[in-house]
Amino acid sequence: MKKTIAHGMAAGAVLLMAAGQASAAPTGMQVDTKLFPYAPSLINWEKSKAGFTPPETCAECHPDQYKEWTGSMHALAFQDPIYQGELNKAVKAVGHDVARQCEGCHSAAAVVTGEVKGPGLTGLGPMAMAGVSCDICHSVKGHTGWQTPYHQPENGSFILSPGRDTQDGAVLTKYGPYKGDAVCGGGFHECVESPLHKQTELCGSCHQVHHYQAQIPIEATYLEWKNGPYALKGITCQDCHMVDFETFLRTADQFQKPRRGEFRHYFNGANFLVYSLVEQAAKKAGNDELAANAHRKYEMAIKRLQAAADLEVSPIYRNNRLAELKVRVKNIRAGHNLPTSLTNVRQVWLEVTARDRKGKVLMTTGTVTGTGELPTEARIFNSEGMSESFHFTVDPWKLVAFSRHDSIPPRGYKDVYYGLTAPEGGEVSVEVKLRYRQADQQVAEALLAAVPADVDLEKIYGLKKVPALPVVDMVERKVSFSARK
Numbered sequence: 126m127k128k129t130i131a132h133g134m135a136a137g138a139v140l141l142m143a144a145g146q147a148s149a150a151p152t153g154m155q156v157d158t159k160l161f162p163y164a165p166s167l168i169n170w171e172k173s174k175a176g177f178t179p180p181e182t183c184a185e186c187h188p189d190q191y192k193e194w195t196g197s198m199h200a201l202a203f204q205d206p207i208y209q210g211e212l213n214k215a216v217k218a219v220g221h222d223v224a225r226q227c228e229g230c231h232s233a234a235a236v237v238t239g240e241v242k243g244p245g246l247t248g249l250g251p252m253a254m255a256g257v258s259c260d261i262c263h264s265v266k267g268h269t270g271w272q273t274p275y276h277q278p279e280n281g282s283f284i285l286s287p288g289r290d291t292q293d294g295a296v297l298t299k300y301g302p303y304k305g306d307a308v309c310g311g312g313f314h315e316c317v318e319s320p321l322h323k324q325t326e327l328c329g330s331c332h333q334v335h336h337y338q339a340q341i342p343i344e345a346t347y348l349e350w351k352n353g354p355y356a357l358k359g360i361t362c363q364d365c366h367m368v369d370f371e372t373f374l375r376t377a378d379q380f381q382k383p384r385r386g387e388f389r390h391y392f393n394g395a396n397f398l399v400y401s402l403v404e405q406a407a408k409k410a411g412n413d414e415l416a417a418n419a420h421r422k423y424e425m426a427i428k429r430l431q432a433a434a435d436l437e438v439s440p441i442y443r444n445n446r447l448a449e450l451k452v453r454v455k456n457i458r459a460g461h462n463l464p465t466s467l468t469n470v471r472q473v474w475l476e477v478t479a480r481d482r483k484g485k486v487l488m489t490t491g492t493v494t495g496t497g498e499l500p501t502e503a504r505i506f507n508s509e510g511m512s513e514s515f516h517f518t519v520d521p522w523k524l525v526a527f528s529r530h531d532s533i534p535p536r537g538y539k540d541v542y543y544g545l546t547a548p549e550g551g552e553v554s555v556e557v558k559l560r561y562r563q564a565d566q567q568v569a570e571a572l573l574a575a576v577p578a579d580v581d582l583e584k585i586y587g588l589k590k591v592p593a594l595p596v597v598d599m600v601e602r603k604v605s606f607s608a609r610k
C-alpha cells in the first residue's frame with residue numbers, strides 16, 4: 126500500500142514537472158529554427174550560385190515597372206529615415222541578431238547575404254539600399270505560412286530563390302503572373318508562372334508582423350483583410366494597391382477584379398509624409414525627375430486616404446430638444462481596418478464643433494494645435510501598445526499586448542456621441558472632420574532624433590528641426606439641424 130502511494134506521488138511529480146516545463150516554453154508559439162534559420166525573421170533562402178539583381182538592371186527591359194516602383198514605399202523601405210531611426214533604437218535595445226527581424230521585411234536580400242550588419246546606409250550596395258525591390262518579390266518561389274507559430278504568413282515567411290545551378294552555370298529564375306514562353310526573360314532570366322503572385326499571401330508574409338519572441342500579432346493587415354468582406358469576394362491587396370486610383374475605386378466599390386493589363390507597380394498606400402520628405406530631398410539634390418515622381422505619389426496617397434472613409438452626422442432629440450450628435454465613421458474602401466498596420470503609431474481622429482445661429486460655439490472637441498498637439502478629448506481611431514510590464518510603448522520589440530484597439534473594420538463603422546446644450550430655437554450648424562497623420566508629434570520627433578549618424582536629416586532633407594506633422598482631412602461634413610424637434 127505504502128509503495129503504491131509513493132509510486133503515485135512520483136508520477137504526480139513527474140506530471141507537474143512536465144506541466145511546468147510546458148508553461149515556461151509554450152511549444153505552440155515557438156519558431157522552429159531548423160525550418161527558419163534566419164529567425165526571428167522567417168525568410169528562407171534557396172542558395173545557389175545565382176545572385177540577387179538590383180532594380181536598375183531589371184529597368185533595362187522593364188522600364189515602366191521600374192518607373193512606377195521608384196519612389197514607392199517599397200523602394201524606400203530601407204532608406205526611410207523613420208525606419209532607420211526605429212531600427213537604430215531596436216539594435217541598441219535588443220542587439221542586431223534580433224533586429225534582423227526588421228531587415229527581413231525592410232531589405233530581405235541583405236539579410237540572407239549578410240550584407241547589412243547594423244543600422245545606417247554607409248558602404249551598402251544597390252541591392253541592400255533598394256529595400257523591397259523587384260528581385261525580392263520576383264524571386265519568391267513560395268511561402269511557408271503553414272509552418273509558422275500561427276500557421277499563417279507572418280514575419281517574412283517566404284522562400285527566396287533568385288535562380289538555380291545548371292551544368293552550364295547559374296540561371297536566373299523570375300516568378301510572375303504569366304505563363305512565360307521560351308523567349309520570356311529576353312535571355313536574361315527564365316520565367317515561371319506563380320499563382321502566389323496573384324494572391325494576398327505574397328504580401329501577407331511581410332504585412333503581418335508578430336512580436337519576435339512572444340509571437341503575438343502587432344501589425345495585422347493580412348489578418349484584418351482575411352477576416353473581412355474583401356477576402357470573401359476574392360479581392361486581393363494587389364487589386365487595390367497595384368492599380369491606379371480610378372481602378373482602385375472600381376475594385377473597392379464593385380468588388381470587381383482589375384483586368385490583366387491594369388496592374389501597376391505603385392504600391393501606393395497612405396504615407397504622404399515620407400513621399401513629401403523624398404520630394405524635398407530630391408529637389409535639394411537637383412533630381413527633378415524623382416521630385417516629380419514623389420509628388421505624384423504624394424497626391425495619390427492623399428486621394429486614397431480621402432476615398433477611404435465617410436461620415437454620417439445625425440441629431441438625437443430628447444424632450445423635443447437637440448441633445449446629442451451622433452457621428453458615424455465608416456471605413457468604405459480600405460480592404461483592412463482603418464487605420465491598419467502600425468495602428469499604435471498612426472492617428473485618425475475626429476474634430477467636431479457645433480454653433481448656434483449667431484456663431485456662438487455650443488460644443489467643440491478643439492483642434493490640433495500649431496505645434497502638433499491633439500485636443501485631449503479627441504476620439505482617436507488607433508491602438509495603444511502595452512509592454513510586458515503593462516506600460517505604454519510604441520516599440521515593436523517591447524509591444525506584447527494592446528490596452529486599447531479602436532480601428533474600424535473593412536466596410537464597418539464606429540459611432541461617436543457628443544452631448545450639447547442646444548438653444549431654445551433656430552438652427553444648430555455642425556462641422557465634422559475626420560483627420561489623419563502618420564504619428565503623434567512626440568513619437569515622430571523621437572524617431573527622427575534616433576536616426577543613425579550617417580543619415581543627416583539637414584543635409585539630405587533640409588530638416589533643421591521636425592516641423593508640426595502635416596495633417597490630411599480625410600472627410601469633412603457641414604450640416605445643420607433644427608434645435609427643436
Ligand code: HEC
Pocket residue numbers: 205207208209211212215224226227228229230231279280281330331332333334335394396399465466467521522563
Ligand atoms: C513582417 C515584416 C516586418 C517586420 C518584421 C518589421 N516591419 Fe517595419 N514595416 C513593415 C510594413 C509592411 C510597414 C508599413 C506599414 C504601413 O505603412 O502602414 C512597416 C513600417 C515600419 C515603420 C514606419 C515607417 C514610416 O515611414 O512610417 C517603422 C518605423 C518600422 N516599420 C520599423 C520596424 C522595426 C524597427 C522593426 C523591427 C523591430 C520592423 N519594422 C519589423 C513590415 C515589417
Ligand code: HEC
Pocket residue numbers: 180183184187190191192194195199257258259260261262263301302322323327363367385388389390
Ligand atoms: C512587392 C512585390 C513586388 C515588387 C517589389 C515588384 N513586383 Fe513586379 N509584380 C508583382 C506582382 C504581385 C505582379 C503581378 C500583378 C498581376 O497580377 O498582374 C507583378 C508583375 C510584374 C510583371 C509582369 C507584367 C506586369 O506588369 O504585370 C513584371 C514584368 C514585373 N512585375 C517586373 C517588376 C520589376 C522590374 C520590378 C522592380 C522595378 C518589380 N516587378 C517589383 C510584385 C512585385
Ligand code: HEC
Pocket residue numbers: 178179182183184185186187259260263299300301302303304305308309310311312313314316317318319
Ligand atoms: C534582357 C531583358 C530583361 C531583363 C534584364 C529582365 N527581364 Fe524580365 N522579362 C523580359 C522579357 C522579354 C519578358 C517577357 C514579357 C515581357 O516582355 O514583359 C520578361 C518577363 C518578366 C516577368 C513576367 C514573368 C511571368 O511569368 O509572369 C517578370 C516577373 C520579370 N520579367 C521580372 C524581371 C526582374 C525582377 C528582373 C530583374 C531581376 C528582370 N525581369 C530583368 C526581359 C528581361
Ligand code: HEC
Pocket residue numbers: 198199201202203205208229230231233257261262327328329330331332362363366367392393394395396397426
Ligand atoms: C518583403 C516584404 C514585403 C512584401 C513581400 C510586400 N511588402 Fe508592402 N511594404 C513592406 C514594407 C517594409 C513597407 C513599408 C516601408 C516603410 O514604411 O518604410 C511596405 C509598404 C507598403 C505600402 C505602403 C504603405 C503606406 O503607408 O503608404 C503598400 C500599399 C504595400 N506595401 C502593399 C504591398 C502589396 C500589395 C504587396 C503584395 C503584392 C506587398 N506590399 C508586399 C514590405 C513588403
Ligand code: HEC
Pocket residue numbers: 325328329332346347350355360361362363364365366376377394395396429430432433458459460461462463464465466467471
Ligand atoms: C478594397 C481596397 C483595398 C484592399 C483590398 C487592400 N487595401 Fe490597403 N489600403 C486601402 C486604402 C483605401 C488605404 C488608405 C487608408 C488607410 O490607410 O487604411 C489603404 C492603406 C494601406 C496601407 C497603409 C496604412 C497606413 O495608414 O499606414 C497599407 C500598408 C496597406 N493598405 C496594405 C494592404 C495589404 C497588405 C493588403 C492585403 C492584405 C491591402 N492593403 C488590401 C485599400 C485597400
